Each structure stands twice: as structure tokens, then as C-alpha cells.
Amino acid sequence: xxxxxxxxxxxxxxxxxxxxxxxxxxxxxxxxxxxxxxxxxxxxxxxxxxxxxxxxxxxxxxxxxxxxxxxxxxxxxxxxxxxxxxxxxxxxxxxxxxxxxxxxxxxxxxxxxxxxxxxxxxxxxxxxxxxxxxxxxxxxxxxxxxxxxxxxxxxxxxxxxxxxxxxxxxxxxxxxxxxxxxxxxxxxxxxxxxxxxxxxxxxxxxxxxxxxxxxxxxxxxxxxxxxxxxxxxxxxxxxxxxxxxxxxxxxxxxxxxxxxxxx
Ligand SMILES: C[S@@+](CC[C@H](N)C(=O)[O-])C[C@H]1O[C@@H](n2cnc3c(N)ncnc32)[C@H](O)[C@@H]1O
Numbered sequence: 001x002x003x004x005x006x007x008x009x010x011x012x013x014x015x016x017x018x019x020x021x022x023x024x025x026x027x028x029x030x031x032x033x034x035x036x037x038x039x040x041x042x043x044x045x046x047x048x049x050x051x052x053x054x055x056x057x058x059x060x061x062x063x064x065x066x067x068x069x070x071x072x073x074x075x076x077x078x079x080x081x082x083x084x085x086x087x088x089x090x091x092x093x094x095x096x097x098x099x100x101x102x103x104x105x106x107x108x109x110x111x112x113x114x115x116x117x118x119x120x121x122x123x124x125x126x127x128x129x130x131x132x133x134x135x136x137x138x139x140x141x142x143x144x145x146x147x148x149x150x151x152x153x154x155x156x157x158x159x160x161x162x163x164x165x166x167x168x169x170x171x172x173x174x175x176x177x178x179x180x181x182x183x184x185x186x187x188x189x190x191x192x193x194x195x196x197x198x199x200x201x202x203x204x205x206x207x208x209x210x211x212x213x214x215x216x217x218x219x220x221x222x223x224x225x226x227x228x229x230x231x232x233x234x235x236x237x238x239x240x241x242x243x244x245x246x247x248x249x250x251x252x253x254x255x256x257x258x259x260x261x262x263x
Pocket of ligand 1: 007008011012021024025028049050051052053054055056072073074075078099100101102115116117118121122214
């Protein structure tokens with residue numbers, strides 16, 4: 001994890017994440033339903049990637065309290081926020097690390113790896129997730145929630161209508177995840193949801209992205225000229241109109257049925 005990372009900087013600054021990331025909390029709740037399917041084991045070794053402030057971590061420790069859990073995030077401030085939020089849980093089985101999940105420095109095998117709303121930030125999702133799958137123990141599982149291609153289509157259309165670049169990342173579709181599972185010789189259970197959220201105005205939507213550290217645009221994004229952006233944000237008559245945006249979310253579980261290490 002070398003060099004400047006705008007993603008890390010943005011999440012470090014997200015002081016209000018806990019209060020403002022309501023959709024992410026809801027998504028972590030849904031992803032945590034998959035914890036009930038994890039086969040019981042006396043000692044379960046777990047790795048959480050991009051733990052944020054610990055929405056999923058808390059549910060994990062409530063449902064599988066015997067887990068020896070390594071909690072990691074690329075943003076040091078996020079790791080500290082999780083650490084603070086987990087103070088009431090037994091500490092002897094918890095470890096914390098600042099770690100880029102695209103370059104994990106680990107040689108342990110894990111029974112359970114989870115990442116809620118993290119993979120959409122990866123620069124090289126195919127190679128990086130394949131690498132993470134190689135960290136699974138036999139019969140191990142990787143649970144994830146990530147954004148799909150329909151995410152924020154409303155914002156994309158609005159930008160197209162105003163002829164300005166929208167800055168949205170490219171989020172892969174279901175085929176990408178199934179191809180990856182096939183290549184890695186693992187099974188994949190995948191479901192998807194479209195979760196709408198309405199903001200009083202477009203400006204409120206953009207402010208929320210910033211508050212939760214999610215404002216980093218796609219690489220090579222050219223910001224819109226200020227005048228054009230203002231015309232989009234301040235509608236004729238100056239009265240803001242509500243904006244509904246949709247989170248398109250994939251919930252997936254990879255299961256490692258391999259007998260030996262790599263595919
Ligand atoms: C949308 S937040 C989700 C946080 C938490 N999992 C949750 O559900 O609330 C994304 C998190 O992923 C982290 N992140 C982004 N890219 C990462 C990477 N390459 N490696 C590890 N963490 C990353 C961010 O710092 C941030 O904490």
C-alpha cells in the first residue's frame with residue numbers, strides 16, 4: 001500500500017460515516033444473514049476487508065462470537081473507528097490491521113472472509129478477488145456485497161441531460177462474478193437488490209457521498225465546469241427538487257470446494 005490513495009484519504013475524512021451511512025448499514029445487515037450458513041467450527045479464522053466503522057464486524061461477532069477475527073481497512077482512521085466501536089467485545093480474539101485488500105500481506109488460510117461494500121472500490125477486481133479467494137481454507141467462504149451496474153443511473157441520466165461527466169465508476173454485472181467463480185473453481189451464490197433512496201435535492205445526494213467518503217470519482221474523470229454543474233444543482237426558479245437514486249447491490253457467497261490450493 002504505497003503512494004497517495006484518494007480513496008484512503010476520502011474514507012479517513014469520513015468522520016460522520018456511522019451516522020450517515022444508513023444504506024451501508026442496511027446492506028451489512030442483509031449480508032450478515034449469510035453468517036448463519038457458515039458451518040460450525042470450534043475455531044473459526046475470519047478476515048474482514050474494508051471494515052469501515054464496523055457495521056458488519058459487530059453483527060459477525062454477535063452471530064459467530066468464537067471467530068478469531070482480523071479486521072482490516074485501507075484507511076487507518078476507519079480501522080481506529082472500528083476498534084473504538086468494538087470495545088465492548090472480548091478483545092483476545094480480535095486483531096486489527098491497516099491493509100489494502102488488493103495487496104494483502106497474509107499467508108494464513110481463512111474459513112471466512114467478508115467484505116461489505118468494498119469491492120466496488122477495487123482498481124483490479126478480477127485479479128484482486130481471485131487473489132483473496134486463494135486465501136480461503138478448504139470449504140471456506142467469501143461473503144460480499146458490492147455495487148452493480150445500475151447503481152445511480154438516475155444521476156448518470158441527469159448528468160447526460162446536462163452534458164456533464166458523471167464521474168461514476170464502472171461496476172461489473174452478474175456475469176463477471178460467475179466467470180470469476182468458474183475460473184477459480186469455486187461455487188457462487190449470488191442475489192441482487194435495487195435499493196432506492198430519496199434526497200431532498202441533488203446537492204444533498206452529493207453531500208452525502210462526501211460525508212461517507214464515497215466521493216472519489218472514476219479514474220480520469222474530468223470535473224464539470226462550475227457553471228454547468230451549478231445549473232444542474234440549482235434548478236430554474238431556485239427551488240430544489242428531490243432526487244431518488246438507486247443502489248444496485250449484489251450479495252454473493254463464494255464457497256471453496258477445491259481439494260488443493262490454487263485452481
Ligand atoms: C463503503 S465503505 C464500507 C465499510 C463497511 N464495510 C460497511 O459496510 O459499512 C468502504 C470501505 O472500504 C475501504 N476500502 C476501500 N478500498 C479498499 C481496499 N482496497 N482495501 C481495503 N479497504 C478498502 C474504505 O476505506 C471503507 O472503509
